[in-house]
Amino acid sequence: xxxxxxxxxxxxxxxxxxxxxxxxxxxxxxxxxxxxxxxxxxxxxxxxxxxxxxxxxxxxxxxxxxxxxxxxxxxxxxxxxxxxxxxxxxxxxxxxxxxxxxxxxxxxxxxxxxxxxxxxxxxxxxxxxxxxxxxxxxxxxxxxxxxxxxxxxxxxxxxxxxxxxxxxxxxxxxxxxxxxxxxxxxxxxxxxxxxxxxxxxxxxxxxxxxxxxxxxxxxxxxxxxxxxxxxxxxxxxxxxxxxxxxxxxxxxxxxxxxx
Ligand SMILES: Nc1ncnc2c1ncn2[C@@H]1O[C@H](COP(=O)(O)OP(=O)(O)OP(=O)(O)O)[C@@H](O)[C@H]1O
Ligand SMILES: [Mg+2]
Numbered sequence: 001x002x003x004x005x006x007x008x009x010x011x012x013x014x015x016x017x018x019x020x021x022x023x024x025x026x027x028x029x030x031x032x033x034x035x036x037x038x039x040x041x042x043x044x045x046x047x048x049x050x051x052x053x054x055x056x057x058x059x060x061x062x063x064x065x066x067x068x069x070x071x072x073x074x075x076x077x078x079x080x081x082x083x084x085x086x087x088x089x090x091x092x093x094x095x096x097x098x099x100x101x102x103x104x105x106x107x108x109x110x111x112x113x114x115x116x117x118x119x120x121x122x123x124x125x126x127x128x129x130x131x132x133x134x135x136x137x138x139x140x141x142x143x144x145x146x147x148x149x150x151x152x153x154x155x156x157x158x159x160x161x162x163x164x165x166x167x168x169x170x171x172x173x174x175x176x177x178x179x180x181x182x183x184x185x186x187x188x189x190x191x192x193x194x195x196x197x198x199x200x201x202x203x204x205x206x207x208x209x210x211x212x213x214x215x216x217x218x219x220x221x222x223x224x225x226x227x228x229x230x231x232x233x234x235x236x237x238x239x240x241x242x243x244x245x246x247x248x249x250x251x252x253x254x255x256x257x258x259x
Contacts, residue, residue: 006037009170009202010059014068017054017225028054029065030225038169041196041203043213046222052206053174055222059204060093060172061085073169090119094163094171094201098178100155102147102162108134108154109143112161119166126165133161137191153184160191164201171195173205177212185209 017029028051036042044052057063058070061077070077075088102111109130116126134143137157147155156176163171173192177185189212196203205212213219221229 006039008035008071009038009040009073010034010036010204011071012055012059012068013070015055015058015065015070016067017051017058017063018066028225029058032068032222032225032227034220034227034230036202036204038202039196039200040218041192041216042205043216043219044204044206044222045208045213045219046228050222051225052222056172056174056204056206060095061089062095090115090166092169094166094168096156096159096163096171096173096176098175100147100159102155102158104147107144107146108139108150108158108161111147111158112165115162115166130161130165133164134158137161138187151184153180153187156180156184156188157191160188160195164195164199167199169202171201171203173203173207175206175208177207177209182211186211189215 012032012034015029015032016027019026019028032055044055046052054063058065058077059072061072061080065078068078072088072092077085077088080088103114106114109127112130112133113123113126116129117123131140131143134140137160139154139157139161142150142154145154147158150158156179160176163173171192176192177188180188189209192203192205192212193215195201205216207213217234218230218232220227220231
């Protein structure tokens, strides 16, 4: 439950995003106002084309808004230079996408420590961290496998370890279980919950997965580029109930509208 003293991490105010496409202006985000607090785990759901990925990219500094404001930890993104945005992104944000984007010619350990090397840190510093994270996601015996030698679920867990290696305040995930079967997805869900609980990482997950959305304390529904619903629940027990129980429960309440 968010108390009055909670600290905002992301504040979006009047966020609009339009794309120019074949001479037409396509308004994809049409005035988004929301605050995400430190330590929250938030699901973003809504129909295909509602603007979920676009919003996540804008919050993650991967795309620029057309108007309005977004701050992360009180830093205004919309007036920042490209170099400062990249720096903020590296220091603060980890990403997990539907397609893992691992480097095929490197093994799991190398993929996970790569963001540190890119930041100029040494392999000696990064390797113990990377291997501890791979252990944490259950891949202690797969560290030397290349992505092509890992299952889809294992690849996604490597991507999650990579996203966490610089200890980001914020983890943004776009359909991280979109390509996984239900059992593998459930294992991935449990990892997200565990990270949120143990590391207190703020997590925002775009998902079509009813079980994953149903396990989160807060679910924001987008519709046609606007926030249609923003619901909080104080009952975190869902997260350990397993996917079938969650789906059945949510189907009964009809509260979470997962497209
Ligand atoms: N670069 C772009 N140029 C033009 N239109 C775009 C661009 N990126 C996204 N769009 C359009 O913006 C709308 C919202 O896209 P977005 O990817 O945010 O949807 P989404 O809610 O993530 O959908 P899905 O659930 O299918 O992933 C879509 O109609 C899409 O076609
Ligand atoms: Mg999307």
